[in-house]
Amino acid sequence: MKIVCCVKYVPDATADRKFAADHTVDRVGVDGVLSELDEYAVEEALQIREGADDCEIIVVTVGPEPARAAILKSLQMGADAGVHVVDEAIHGSDAVGTSLVLAKAVERQQADLVLCGMASTDGSMSVVPAMLAERLGLAQLTFGTEVAVDGTTVRVRRDDDAASEIIEATLPVLISVTDQANEPRYPSFKGIMAAKKKPVQTLTLADLGIDSSEVGTEAAWTKVEEMRARPPRSAGTIVAADDGAGAERLVEFLASQKFI
Amino acid sequence: MAVDRLLPTSEAYDLLDLVRDICAEQLAPRVTQAEADSAFPRDVFRLLGRTGLMSLPFDEADGGGGQPYEVYLQVLEEFATAWMSVAVDVSVHTLSSSALARFGSQEQRRQWLPGMLGGDQLGAYALSEPQAGSDVSAVATKAVRDGDDYVVNGTKAWISHGPHADFWLLFARTSPDPKTGLSAFHVPAGTTGVSFGAPEKKMGMTASTTTQLLFDDARIPAELRIGDEGQGMAIALSALDSGRLGIAACATGLGQAALDLAVAYAVERRQFGRAIAEFQGLQFLLADMAAAVESARATYLLAARLRDAGRAFGRPAAVAKLVATDAAMKVTTDAVQVLGGYGYTKDFPAERFMREAKVTQIFEGTNQIQRMVIARSLLRDLPR
Ligand SMILES: Cc1cc2nc3c(=O)[nH]c(=O)nc-3n(C[C@H](O)[C@H](O)[C@H](O)COP(=O)(O)OP(=O)(O)OC[C@H]3O[C@@H](n4cnc5c(N)ncnc54)[C@H](O)[C@@H]3O)c2cc1C
Numbered sequence: 156m157k158i159v160c161c162v163k164y165v166p167d168a169t170a171d172r173k174f175a176a177d178h179t180v181d182r183v184g185v186d187g188v189l190s191e192l193d194e195y196a197v198e199e200a201l202q203i204r205e206g207a208d209d210c211e212i213i214v215v216t217v218g219p220e221p222a223r224a225a226i227l228k229s230l231q232m233g234a235d236a237g238v239h240v241v242d243e244a245i246h247g248s249d250a251v252g253t254s255l256v257l258a259k260a261v262e263r264q265q266a267d268l269v270l271c272g273m274a275s276t277d278g279s280m281s282v283v284p285a286m287l288a289e290r291l292g293l294a295q296l297t298f299g300t301e302v303a304v305d306g307t308t309v310r311v312r313r314d315d316d317a318a319s320e321i322i323e324a325t326l327p328v329l330i331s332v333t334d335q336a337n338e339p340r341y342p343s344f345k346g347i348m349a350a351k352k353k354p355v356q357t358l359t360l361a362d363l364g365i366d367s368s369e370v371g372t373e374a375a376w377t378k379v380e381e382m383r384a385r386p387p388r389s390a391g392t393i394v395a396a397d398d399g400a401g402a403e404r405l406v407e408f409l410a411s412q413k414f415i
Numbered sequence: 416m417a418v419d420r421l422l423p424t425s426e427a428y429d430l431l432d433l434v435r436d437i438c439a440e441q442l443a444p445r446v447t448q449a450e451a452d453s454a455f456p457r458d459v460f461r462l463l464g465r466t467g468l469m470s471l472p473f474d475e476a477d478g479g480g481g482q483p484y485e486v487y488l489q490v491l492e493e494f495a496t497a498w499m500s501v502a503v504d505v506s507v508h509t510l511s512s513s514a515l516a517r518f519g520s521q522e523q524r525r526q527w528l529p530g531m532l533g534g535d536q537l538g539a540y541a542l543s544e545p546q547a548g549s550d551v552s553a554v555a556t557k558a559v560r561d562g563d564d565y566v567v568n569g570t571k572a573w574i575s576h577g578p579h580a581d582f583w584l585l586f587a588r589t590s591p592d593p594k595t596g597l598s599a600f601h602v603p604a605g606t607t608g609v610s611f612g613a614p615e616k617k618m619g620m621t622a623s624t625t626t627q628l629l630f631d632d633a634r635i636p637a638e639l640r641i642g643d644e645g646q647g648m649a650i651a652l653s654a655l656d657s658g659r660l661g662i663a664a665c666a667t668g669l670g671q672a673a674l675d676l677a678v679a680y681a682v683e684r685r686q687f688g689r690a691i692a693e694f695q696g697l698q699f700l701l702a703d704m705a706a707a708v709e710s711a712r713a714t715y716l717l718a719a720r721l722r723d724a725g726r727a728f729g730r731p732a733a734v735a736k737l738v739a740t741d742a743a744m745k746v747t748t749d750a751v752q753v754l755g756g757y758g759y760t761k762d763f764p765a766e767r768f769m770r771e772a773k774v775t776q777i778f779e780g781t782n783q784i785q786r787m788v789i790a791r792s793l794l795r796d797l798p799r
Contacts, residue, residue, distance in 0.1 A: 231429075340465075341433060341436065341437060341462070341466050342433060342466070343465065343466045343467045344430055344433070344466060344467035344468065344471065344480050345467050345480075346467075347426060347429045347430060347433065348426055351426065
């Protein structure tokens, strides 16, 4: 079996988030990491491989040079090989453009299973898995909280507030998993050493047969017009309690803010 | 603040990144509660084992990480900055595994090392006894040969994570000679005749359980003796040279934690209308703390690099243990000072750091013993 995991390199959520002059997320000048939500996809792939006889895991990322770190982290966790699509012209692509590039890169792998995280931690659109499945002509089982592969049958549980549903499909399929699906492992030190020797293929748009006019800022269906940093949090309200009437005032405050 | 480290390889930088992640995500959030509850975090060592962080300085052929001491010790230092008890227990595990790795027979190494270094196991070191602390030659626990076994009787004291260990490195007397009468044994947990005393009620490092280890007609197969009969003292002391470097690194990491806390607090705390960090009197205190931590680090790293190069490192290791643990005591005490009255409460970890620092001047050879080791090496040519 061949599994492709799509992973994204995102700015480290614990560091300062910066934006470039064209209002795109700055992915070059800041510390980045493998998107935490994609770690669940990699972990899911690793767990599926543990139960399979012969299984190869390829991670695919689209992003500038530093995005290679997302591949490396996945390889350290245990994936077998990486594909890095890097091309100046991809800069500024929206989900539609990104899904096109990903689809072309994934298509070549002839995978039985494509795994994605449920969303990226920077864009948070959640649409790329669906778009990708559509482009690849694969059944899409999104937001999986439990994945079981048995031969060519996959079963995915989806949970929402009201109910859980079990969806079944036959390979090949695309699955996106939530942060409830598993507990991503830390790479082991042996994994870190082994990752250095694992193959990573670098591809350009030309390699994938994509015309640069199909992607990038110009081709995007949407445009970020304006962008403002969220105003710093204002100081909290202190409810004095030393005269014994604190509880009353607290209730008043909460009611006035419609919290209760 | 992350320490700016000079590491020998790119894989060592990746390793330190992994270690910092685990410290921030798995150790730091738990340390305060676990220390308050005296709760030994057995699961943490399983995680560290699975990720290969319990066997870094051992040969790759034996299942270790093949890392030089220079790298291994900096990993320990990071652990100590996050959680002193965990770091010390990792160091004790290394110490306890090192005898079999270095002095074990081919057969012993083949049979035991994969498990000891492979991930899940935790080893403890059983040398001290109630009446035999600094004076190792006073060890009274006896191992008497009986057919294919040794029958062991006696009381080992102060055994770090003794009841949680999967194996103990035991030193027991096989003949009356004080120096050449000791032998070393690999004792797997579950051996009949081995039991534990009640946990010691300690001043600090409360999450690391310390108990007596009691041997009552325990039968240990002769094939579990490490090295020759009588080689025990040499094995114990050689392990301790490396163990002291581990303690030096742990003490440095603890000092770093105290320094980081003091700096962060001094910037926030205001008196006389300004941050206390603006007072030169306090700045000099912080500067001296930083100088102590950084010289501790430089000292243990020198000893480590000598060891990695295959050179003699006994004296530099004793110097490192002495310098780094005295530095930790001073720096943690000063951190309490920087935090003032708040430093004296359990609302901040400064007082815990201070309690944890104290034991580093005592175990793995008290600092008086380190001075004896250093002086003996200086005065080798003194006519006796
Ligand atoms: C928390 C903790 C964990 C420990 N873990 C372990 C463990 O895992 N395994 C293990 O085997 N042991 C362990 N120990 C034991 C530790 O190594 C001993 O406590 C240490 O060696 C000192 O021995 P002692 O306590 O008997 O003190 P003593 O040897 O009685 O020393 C008392 C004082 O006398 C001084 N002194 C002794 N001899 C001399 C001398 N010749 N010249 C000058 N001063 C001297 C000492 O420096 C000290 O100040 C641990 C101890 C503690 C507290």
